[in-house]
Amino acid sequence: MDARNIDKIVGKLKDEVVREVTDRLPRKVGVIAVNQFKQNFRESGFVDGGLHPWKRTRRQDGKGTDARYGPLTSARNHLMSSVEAHPEPGQVTIDDPVPYAALHNEGGDITTHPSVTGRMRKYAWHKVYTLAGIRGKGKLPKELPPEAQKWKGLALTPKSRITVHAHIPKRQFIGDSAELRAKINNTISQSIERIKDGITRLSAH
Numbered sequence: 528m529d530a531r532n533i534d535k536i537v538g539k540l541k542d543e544v545v546r547e548v549t550d551r552l553p554r555k556v557g558v559i560a561v562n563q564f565k566q567n568f569r570e571s572g573f574v575d576g577g578l579h580p581w582k583r584t585r586r587q588d589g590k591g592t593d594a595r596y597g598p599l600t601s602a603r604n605h606l607m608s609s610v611e612a613h614p615e616p617g618q619v620t621i622d623d624p625v626p627y628a629a630l631h632n633e634g635g636d637i638t639t640h641p642s643v644t645g646r647m648r649k650y651a652w653h654k655v656y657t658l659a660g661i662r663g664k665g666k667l668p669k670e671l672p673p674e675a676q677k678w679k680g681l682a683l684t685p686k687s688r689i690t691v692h693a694h695i696p697k698r699q700f701i702g703d704s705a706e707l708r709a710k711i712n713n714t715i716s717q718s719i720e721r722i723k724d725g726i727t728r729l730s731a732h
Contacts, residue, residue, distance in 0.1 A: 543725055547718050549616035555714050557612025557619040563707045564621065567700040568607040571597040575704035582696045585674055591657040598698055599631060606631070610701065621701060634697030642688050643681070651682035 567573050572580035581598045588594070599606050606625050613620045623632075630637065641647070658675035659667055671679060681689070 540722070540725065543722055547722065550614075552715065552718055553614035553617065553619040554612075555718075556711050557614045557621065559710050559714060560619070560621045560707060561610050561612050563704070563710065564610050564701050565607050568597075568600055568604070571600075573699040573702065573704070574706050575702070576706075579699075581698040589658050589672070589674060590660045591654075599700065607700075623701060628701075630695050631698050632701055633699070634695055636692070636694050639691045639693075640688055641691065643684060643686055648682050651678045654678040655682060 563574070570578055572578045584598050586593050587597070593601070596602070606623065606628060609625045609628070610621065610623045613622070622628075655667065655671070655675045655678045656662075656665075658672050658678065661667060
């Protein structure tokens with residue numbers, strides 16, 4: 528093999544490595560990570576050395592139609608579907624732009640002062656009837672479930688603005704994990720093998 532052929536092989540190899548590192552790998556790793564984090568929603572927990580289940584919600588123990596959904600999930604699955612990858616040369620960033628995503632992912636305390644609107648009162652009554660297991664405009668029982676009683680209090684409050692304190696338990700869905708690292712390392716190993724195979728093919732010519 529003469530010097531010219533060696534230079535040609537080295538040039539092709541360099542271009543292949545650059546494309547792999549700056550473009551292909553970031554995109555591949557981004558897809559792997561997004562799929563892993565979305566799977567956490569389906570598993571109702573964070574997977575890292577096994578599944579770490581999220582704390583159940585009070586909604587799950589109720590009688591309403593939403594009780595069938597696990598924590599952080601709903602008919603829309605807005606939080607889960609918003610997880611996205613941003614590949615760049617040599618790296619990829621994963622985030623969830625939903626405003627309350629970080630609070631759920633890390634947990635914390637919040638205080639809000641919402642206005643009590645007519646629409647809010649209507650929704651509160653809807654929750655009362657749903658949690659009480661009453662369809663339509665049937666008569667409510669004297670003894671309501673605790674959660675339904677809270678919604679009834681909101682529906683009947685004379686206040687135009689209320690103060691709400693809430694503790695949001697940590698339900699991590701984005702973050703480093705052993706399983707994710709294993710998948711990424713496997714993808715990198717496959718890329719290295721493809722590059723090595725390319726060297727072998729070029730050297731054979």
